[in-house]
Amino acid sequence: MEREPMRIREGYLVKKGSMFNTWKPMWVVLLEDGIEFYKRKADNSPKGMIPLKGSSIHSPCQDFGKRMFVFKLTVAKQQDHFFQAAYLEERDAWVRDIKKAIHHIDGGQRFARKSTRKSIRLPETINLSALYLSMKDPDKGIKELKLEKDKRVFNYCFTGTCVIDWLVSSSSVRNRREGLLLASSLLSEGYLQPAGDTSKAAAEGLSDTPFLDLSDAFYYFPDSGFFCEGYSSDDDVVLKEEFRGTIVKQGCLLKQGHRRKNWKVRKFVLRDDPAYLHYYDPAGGEEPLGAIHLRGCVVTAVEDMPDTKKHDDENILFEIITANEIHYYLQAASSTERTEWIKAIQSVARTGK
Secondary structure: OOOOOOEEEEEEEEEEOOOOOOEEEEEEEEEOOEEEEEOOOOOOOOOEEEEOOOOEEEOOOOOOOOEOOEEEEEOOOOOEEEEEOOOHHHHHHHHHHHHHHHHHHHOOOOOOOOOOHHHHOOOOOOOHHHHHHHHOOOOOOOOOEEEEEOOEEEEEEEEHHHHHHHHHHOOOOOOHHHHHHHHHHHHHOOOOEEEOHHHHHHHHHHOOOOOOOOOOOEEEOOOOOOEEEEOOOOOOOOOOOOOOOOEEEEEEEEEEOOOOOOEEEEEEEEEEOOEEEEEEOOOOOOOOOEEEEOOOOEEEEEOOOOOOOOOOOOOOEEEEEOOOOOEEEEEOOOHHHHHHHHHHHHHHHHHOO
């Protein structure tokens, strides 16, 4: 029986059309031997498939000056495919895994992440991939939390102590010492990611072990909705909840109108249930002026908008493309704030209802 190709990475990216200069959100799946792309995550049949054998990848790609974080995949028949990620780290992660997949298939090898089994003496009977899926089980796995430390809020993460507790309670290990070895392997092979200075310093070799069994060492799953934000300012008062969901992020942004293409300051409130970005008159008023449905959307940084005069010379812009392909253009106050908004919206688009 032929083995199905491994799913290496998947998520929403913006893809350029092959015939027209249109950019549309696609659910992209990186396999060992190719890239499949779907119109929506729930679709059973892909819109297309790009073979990786003999391909090459180029990043950064400067072919489109108005779009940031674009990478180009050139297949063996010299056809180019362009994808845009939401931010720098996401683009680099896609490029890194695609490069590795191309290297393995061109060399006739199976894709495998860097193994640390020998260095930490991990038994061959342990299946890290299966263990990772168990850890992510919504009912029996590790619970993702909102944690606070050093005037920062870490969303969709958990502590090192929680990981070791789960490994012991699930009988994956016999004791906490074995749990520390197993968690270090999960970290080294990319199944866990460090969040915050304490866990990052340990992962970089500044501690006795790469993984820390501590309540103030934070970690997250690489394909979760993790994002970090600072505390809100005194002026950024949390509004009362007109809706069911928890407020994930709020603040003022410039929004471009759909009809007149003019820019106005709006107060935006991002909630996780339902997954909407509501916007209000910043001068006051409890009723929202409108809302952007985020479930299945794609959000990316952009340098400029087509067919419209840019608001100013800062170009701290980002674009939300909804599941039904409505485009919204917003401008943040700084590049850091733009990245925070993009990551927050991404998390709600993936996990919200």
